[in-house]
Structures are given as C-alpha cells and as structure tokens.
Amino acid sequence: MNAPSLKPIVDEPVPQPGRWGAEELARLAAMVTQSSLFYWKGPQTTALLEEFRRLYPLKYAFPCSSGTASLHIALAALRLRPGDEVIVSPITDMGSVIGILYQQGVPVFADLDPRTYNLDPADVSRRITAKTRAIMAVHLAGNPCDLAALSALARRHKVALIEDCAQAWGAKHRGTPVGLIGDFGCYSFNDFKHIACGDGGIVATNHETYGPALTKWGDKSYDRVAGTRAPEELAPNYRISEPQSAVAAAQLGKLKEIVSRRNHAGGLLTSLLADVPALLLPTVADGDTHSYWFYLLRLDLPRLSVSRADFVAALNAEGVAAGAGYIPTTVYQYPVFRNHNFFGGAWPARDHGLTTMDYRQVSCPVAEAIIEDCIVLRLNEAMSDDYIGKVARAMRVVAQRFSK
Ligand SMILES: *Cc1c(COP(=O)(O)O)cnc(C)c1O
Numbered sequence: 001m002n003a004p005s006l007k008p009i010v011d012e013p014v015p016q017p018g019r020w021g022a023e024e025l026a027r028l029a030a031m032v033t034q035s036s037l038f039y040w041k042g043p044q045t046t047a048l049l050e051e052f053r054r055l056y057p058l059k060y061a062f063p064c065s066s067g068t069a070s071l072h073i074a075l076a077a078l079r080l081r082p083g084d085e086v087i088v089s090p091i092t093d094m095g096s097v098i099g100i101l102y103q104q105g106v107p108v109f110a111d112l113d114p115r116t117y118n119l120d121p122a123d124v125s126r127r128i129t130a131k132t133r134a135i136m137a138v139h140l141a142g143n144p145c146d147l148a149a150l151s152a153l154a155r156r157h158k159v160a161l162i163e164d165c166a167q168a169w170g171a172k173h174r175g176t177p178v179g180l181i182g183d184f185g186c187y188s189f190n191d192f193k194h195i196a197c198g199d200g201g202i203v204a205t206n207h208e209t210y211g212p213a214l215t216k217w218g219d220k221s222y223d224r225v226a227g228t229r230a231p232e233e234l235a236p237n238y239r240i241s242e243p244q245s246a247v248a249a250a251q252l253g254k255l256k257e258i259v260s261r262r263n264h265a266g267g268l269l270t271s272l273l274a275d276v277p278a279l280l281l282p283t284v285a286d287g288d289t290h291s292y293w294f295y296l297l298r299l300d301l302p303r304l305s306v307s308r309a310d311f312v313a314a315l316n317a318e319g320v321a322a323g324a325g326y327i328p329t330t331v332y333q334y335p336v337f338r339n340h341n342f343f344g345g346a347w348p349a350r351d352h353g354l355t356t357m358d359y360r361q362v363s364c365p366v367a368e369a370i371i372e373d374c375i376v377l378r379l380n381e382a383m384s385d386d387y388i389g390k391v392a393r394a395m396r397v398v399a400q401r402f403s404k
Helices: 022-031 043-055 067-077 095-102 121-126 147-157 211-217 242-252 255-273 308-317 365-373 385-402
Strands: 060-064 085-088 106-109 132-138 160-164 184-188 201-205 295-299 322-324 374-377
Touching: 022 043, 022 242, 043 060, 043 201, 043 242, 060 067, 060 211, 067 095, 067 160, 067 184, 067 201, 067 211, 085 095, 095 106, 095 132, 121 147, 132 147, 147 160, 201 211, 255 385, 295 365, 308 322, 308 374, 308 385, 365 374
Parallel strands: 085 106, 085 132, 132 160, 160 184
Antiparallel strands: 060 201, 184 201, 295 374, 322 374
C-alpha cells in the first residue's frame, strides 16, 4: 500500500527566497559615490552598527570579517591565556574553536541535550575546572541554548559566557534576543546564514572591561578611537569593509520578517509531525524563539527497518530537500583534533605542560548519537504553509513505510 509514490509528494522545487534586492542595491549605489571603502567611520559600517543596535542594544560592537573572527576577538578581549579552557559544543562549525586554539587555549567539549542539540548544563558543570575561563554557548540551527542555566553556571564559577549566535540571527531566549544574555554576542554574515553579506561578522558586549578594546582586537591593536599606532598586544586584522557593511546593513532591516517566516514554518512542521513516533523532533523551550537556520531532527532508528541513508533517499525521492546528517563527525573527531595538529604538528599548550588534553579520549555519547541519526531539512522564509504541508505529508508517508 505504501510503496514509493509515482509522483513525488513534494511536487515542486524548493522555494528560493530572493535574498538581495532594492535595499542592498540602494546601499551599494550610495557606497560607490564614497571616496573610501574603509570601515572606520564609513557610512555603510555606521549604518550597519545602527541597524545592529536597533535589534541588539549592546554598548560596544565591532563589525568584523567573519563569525570566526567575532569569536576570536571575544576570546582575545577576555585575554585568554595559554592553557585556559573554554567549554564548547562538539557539534558546531570550526569557527567556534579556531579562536580558542589560536589564543593557545584548550577547547573542552561538553555533551548535548538529546532534543535541543545544545549544551547540556549538567555536563558543562561537570567539565568546569580551575582552568575554565569561558563557556561558549552555540545556538545550534537557531535554537536558543538554556541560557538561564548556563549564565547561572558562568556566574557561579566566575567564567565568561560567550554566545555563538552565527546560526541564530533573530532567535530569542524568553523574549530576549540571543547575544544579549552572555558577556559577548558573536554573529556571522557568511553567505550560508539567513542574514548574509558574503562574509562578515559582528562581536558585541555591554561589558565595560572588554568592550572598549574590541576594535583593537580586530584591527592590529591600532587605536582608531585615539588615532594612535602603538600596538600593545598581538591582534590580527579582522576588519570588515564598506561593501560588506552595505549589504549587511540592508539585510538586518529584513531580519524580523525573515525570522518570523522561518519560525512559523519550523513550528508548523513540528506541529504537523508531532504524532509520528519514528521522528524525534527538535524541542524549543517555552517562551523561546527558534530562528530555524535549518530544521534538525533525529530518527528513532530502532523503530525503523532502514538505515538513515535509505530513509533520506526515500525522502529525496518524494521531493523533500533533506540531508543525512549535519557534520560528518563531532568536532573532536576531526583529524586536526585527533592528531593535535594545530601548529605545524606541535601544540604548544600541551608541549609545555599547560594541558593534558587528549582529543582521542574525549567522549560525548549524546553528541555522537545525534551525529549518527540526525537529518537536516532545508527550511527558508519562502516556504508557504502549503509547501510545508507537503513536506510533512512526505515525511509521514516515508516514516510509516519503514516503521517496524
Ligand atoms: C558559520 C558559523 C561560524 C563561523 O562563521 P564564519 O562567518 O563562517 O566564520 C561559527 N559558529 C557557528 C555555529 C557557525 O554556524
């Protein structure tokens, strides 16, 4: 009865939002009349800061070249010292950990909640040591972390809370935009994010200790405010430039609309599939707003008679834009970590006895299980209720076909 349909249930291509338009063009047109494309006090970067602060009212903000840069700047501003530990999620982009390692810090991976795929505060608590300097909360797929619990932990242990909001433009924890609760909010404008300018990022804080020097940490330790050049610390060039700022400023003007559509589509999908036993749907905490950069769910494989790969192949045959898995392994299982191959084969922090970390021994069983059974569904702001309805029907039909 339940054989593959002759005609795919999702009988139309994935709707594509028009990502750039009149707003971006107007800013770019104004930009080409400028005499300089340098970011400092540039009109486009100034507009970007205004748009950002309208949504994220943080006192100090530095637009920079990427999300990776924004996180690295936050860690440098914290003045992370060699051997200091930063607790982070094992399912994330490399950008979350690159800055930790470049500051000679030690990423410490904590396990995840099985249904939000975000840091499990209880496991974070177990991994806090005298060397812990920060917790990095990655809002995976756009689902806010348990910031109440993580910020309480951070306060209790006097460590910083860094929010990696790269996937979570527009997401809110109990009504507060993500990035405002931790000590730093870090954001990405890379092309794949739902608010994008090709490449770019922003790091922001209200902290009076870390805030004033953010610009120096992303701009060679030059003091643009005072107009002096007497670098006191080693800092990279992570500057944004006016073309990127022009596009990013226009994009932020659309954030509310984009995220409300994504949030609606994701919520609709969850409600339509809630009674399908083989599908383990993402849970969103009461009062939180998920921005659904993508829709991440898990398969209850013991209930199914096929592998994840075959399940996803069947979904694809029904026209569903689904992928088997997100990243191929946890971050600590990547070759760079397994081989501790950070600096030309050396790892100064360990070679000098500042850490005994061995990434081959790390174990986060929940994260490893998620890697094995998760499915990524494409989701975007152009998807109508009718389209989401077809996706849900196809998911239900495939799940029934293969349920034991
Ligand atoms: C994309 C991403 C980053 C890095 O952003 P880039 O702009 O690509 O450097 C960091 N963390 C997470 C969770 C991301 O998804």
